[in-house]
Amino acid sequence: MTRTHWCAVMAVCSTVWWGMFSMSHHVSAFGGDxxxxxxxxxxxxxxxxxxxxxxxxxxxxxxxxxxxxxxxAESKKKSSDELQNLIANGKPKTAMMAWNKQLNEAEIQDVLAYVLALRK
Known part of the structure; x- marks a missing residue:
């Protein structure tokens, strides 16, 4: 294999690897059920x-x-990250409690996914 072919193979492999990494990260960040x-x-x-x-x-x-x-309309302006933070950490000076002691990260993501579905 020539040096040019080797570099091309490595470039393709790197691109595929980084693509898989970024895709799996996205799924885990917003992959609630x-x-x-x-x-x-x-x-x-x-x-x-x-x-x-x-x-x-x-x-x-x-x-x-x-x-x-x-x-x-106010709720629909909130990003997924903002909503996740509200679910996990609550909202000061309101009755919205923090759920991060009772729900694990996957459960919080699941609730977030459902809340996002309710917004439509």
């Missing part, structure tokens, strides 16, 4: 946020400030 998230959401979030994420759960209506409405 909305179906699993729905189960967690119904068990832990529906009381405040309501069954469709409109902030109209039995407790959510009475909260000051009210529970977040995922279908609102």
């Amino acid at each position: 909305a179906a699993k998230g729905k189960v967690i959401y119904q068990a832990k979030c529906v009381t405040c946020h309501g069954p469709e994420g409109k902030g109209d759960g039995p407790i959510g209506k009475a909260l000051k400030p009210p529970a977040g409405d995922f279908s609102s």
Whole structure:
């Protein structure tokens, strides 16, 4: 194999490897399972946020400030990272508690995937 062929093979292999790495990173960063998230959401979030994420759960209506409405224009402006941070760490001066002690990272990603589905 000539030096030129060797360099070409290495370039292709490097490109494929980096492509696989970046793809797997993207999947792990936003690869939550909305179906699993729905189960967690119904068990832990529906009381405040309501069954469709409109902030109209039995407790959510009475909260000051009210529970977040995922279908609102304000909520739709939030990035996935912002929403993940809110789920994991809560929101100061509101009833939104931090879930990072009760849910693992995969479960938080699952809830995030479901919340993103509710925003549509």
